[in-house]
Amino acid sequence: MQLLDGRSTSEQIRKELAEAVQQRKKDGKKIPHLAAILVGNDGGSLTYVAAKVKACEQIGFESTLIRYDDSVPEEILLAKVQSLNEDKSIDGFIVQLPLPKHIDELKITQAIDPMKDVDGFHPVNLGKMILNLPGFLPATPAGIVELIRRNQIKTEGKKCVIIGRSNIVGTPLSIMLGRNADPGNCTVTLAHSKTKNLHEICQSADILIAAIGQPDFVTAEMVKDRAVVIDVGTTRIEDATRARGWRLKGDVKFDEVAPKCSFITPVPGGVGPMTIASLMINTLKAMELKGK
Amino acid sequence: MQLLDGRSTSEQIRKELAEAVQQRKKDGKKIPHLAAILVGNDGGSLTYVAAKVKACEQIGFESTLIRYDDSVPEEILLAKVQSLNEDKSIDGFIVQLPLPKHIDELKITQAIDPMKDVDGFHPVNLGKMILNLPGFLPATPAGIVELIRRNQIKTEGKKCVIIGRSNIVGTPLSIMLGRNADPGNCTVTLAHSKTKNLHEICQSADILIAAIGQPDFVTAEMVKDRAVVIDVGTTRIEDATRARGWRLKGDVKFDEVAPKCSFITPVPGGVGPMTIASLMINTLKAMELKGK
Numbered sequence: 001m002q003l004l005d006g007r008s009t010s011e012q013i014r015k016e017l018a019e020a021v022q023q024r025k026k027d028g029k030k031i032p033h034l035a036a037i038l039v040g041n042d043g044g045s046l047t048y049v050a051a052k053v054k055a056c057e058q059i060g061f062e063s064t065l066i067r068y069d070d071s072v073p074e075e076i077l078l079a080k081v082q083s084l085n086e087d088k089s090i091d092g093f094i095v096q097l098p099l100p101k102h103i104d105e106l107k108i109t110q111a112i113d114p115m116k117d118v119d120g121f122h123p124v125n126l127g128k129m130i131l132n133l134p135g136f137l138p139a140t141p142a143g144i145v146e147l148i149r150r151n152q153i154k155t156e157g158k159k160c161v162i163i164g165r166s167n168i169v170g171t172p173l174s175i176m177l178g179r180n181a182d183p184g185n186c187t188v189t190l191a192h193s194k195t196k197n198l199h200e201i202c203q204s205a206d207i208l209i210a211a212i213g214q215p216d217f218v219t220a221e222m223v224k225d226r227a228v229v230i231d232v233g234t235t236r237i238e239d240a241t242r243a244r245g246w247r248l249k250g251d252v253k254f255d256e257v258a259p260k261c262s263f264i265t266p267v268p269g270g271v272g273p274m275t276i277a278s279l280m281i282n283t284l285k286a287m288e289l290k291g292k
Numbered sequence: 293m294q295l296l297d298g299r300s301t302s303e304q305i306r307k308e309l310a311e312a313v314q315q316r317k318k319d320g321k322k323i324p325h326l327a328a329i330l331v332g333n334d335g336g337s338l339t340y341v342a343a344k345v346k347a348c349e350q351i352g353f354e355s356t357l358i359r360y361d362d363s364v365p366e367e368i369l370l371a372k373v374q375s376l377n378e379d380k381s382i383d384g385f386i387v388q389l390p391l392p393k394h395i396d397e398l399k400i401t402q403a404i405d406p407m408k409d410v411d412g413f414h415p416v417n418l419g420k421m422i423l424n425l426p427g428f429l430p431a432t433p434a435g436i437v438e439l440i441r442r443n444q445i446k447t448e449g450k451k452c453v454i455i456g457r458s459n460i461v462g463t464p465l466s467i468m469l470g471r472n473a474d475p476g477n478c479t480v481t482l483a484h485s486k487t488k489n490l491h492e493i494c495q496s497a498d499i500l501i502a503a504i505g506q507p508d509f510v511t512a513e514m515v516k517d518r519a520v521v522i523d524v525g526t527t528r529i530e531d532a533t534r535a536r537g538w539r540l541k542g543d544v545k546f547d548e549v550a551p552k553c554s555f556i557t558p559v560p561g562g563v564g565p566m567t568i569a570s571l572m573i574n575t576l577k578a579m580e581l582k583g584k
Contacts, residue, residue: 171470195449
């Protein structure tokens, strides 16, 4: 069993990006600038956004954090999105999800200029993904594909089962791993809450990806010997032994599943850091797509 | 075994659309107007476009056919697309594919105003499909889903295998049948040229859809008893007994597969007429989306 270490892989990516920034400086080119909008005080969102800002600093990107109280009206948020669209100093920006219930996430997502949509959530970027056209790939699926690539895991002709069909992970990942690319060319089955015989379906997977947010959902009995297992779950569960009172728990029962795998991602330190690395890759790409 | 009769189902849809047109006339509303651009003299394309124009006439839509020689420069075609985008009398239009090799199909597809893209090929419409947002669904997959709906075939929790991952059929259909909708909620496996153990995978399918354009590819041995089989293939093969010298052949070896099925589409008369019906539905929708 080999650990798919997202932390070290993402460190390597950050190093490469930092070098690219240095090179841009030497060439007198603009330094990438990422902005993040954070609404409210959700613990998870605060952690993610802080990690993104920190990654920017490490790499040498500029970053701007814009915060709103969770009572912010939708119009104010839309106006901010519009002003970031027009702000030439900002190359890419994200609106951290989830948003409070009174705000329509899809409306916000669609208001972002697709050329600055470094989270890859805008419909035009999702459509370009289907058509294999240049655009921004959604950060988490792109991070998973990059983790697979950099660990030289063969995907062509492999059976891949993805559990969970969310707009931001499962569904786009099913397309990225199924299309004619490397990594790619898997035979992908997308499973979800209405799937029957899920255990049996998972047992046939050479590559099993869990993205449902249900701790310990995937048990050893569901996993084929020598499978590659990728755990996208990051649920906070109480943990009195930690000072902060919680720890992250994946969708996979790691202790019993790991011994059966050829590769497996830990939680934390697997997919999470790769999502942030993807966002950084997309931010640099935002400049390149514009020929800056 | 019951035949999924696309011809009679699409006739029913045309009748409903004709009634909607009559109602629009009574209400003093605009009559839908579809334009089609046809480049060159490919036999298949000629047939399809003629059928689309004829469907418009039957329903009472206005239609315009614009033809170019297959040497037409890309700029001329792009300029025409632009002028149709701006033409307020045209509600929707299509550029019949395939196009000659010197023209970039994806460039043309992306030049079409998404609000007039009744074929549903523009990236923004594909992305909206993923997000389940209002937009145009690609005509062939939408026709298949409509055929399933109108024949009251249950899809929730069913295993569906789609053979062929094209941008216009297999890939979008995999999303439409897998998402949380009715029809939908299938557990979809998307198979393709790199898939291994294809026979075995097909044997597990409650719903098997072939969209590869290889006559007689799907044999009885690949089909589960009582499966629903949908054949998207329409390859022209020589047939000296016909005056025109050819007939259409599907991807499924109909004679041996049909007896095993609960439902099966014939070729011709299955998916083909439904594609045209979808295009007509999209053209009416183009007006409704604009509030006309």
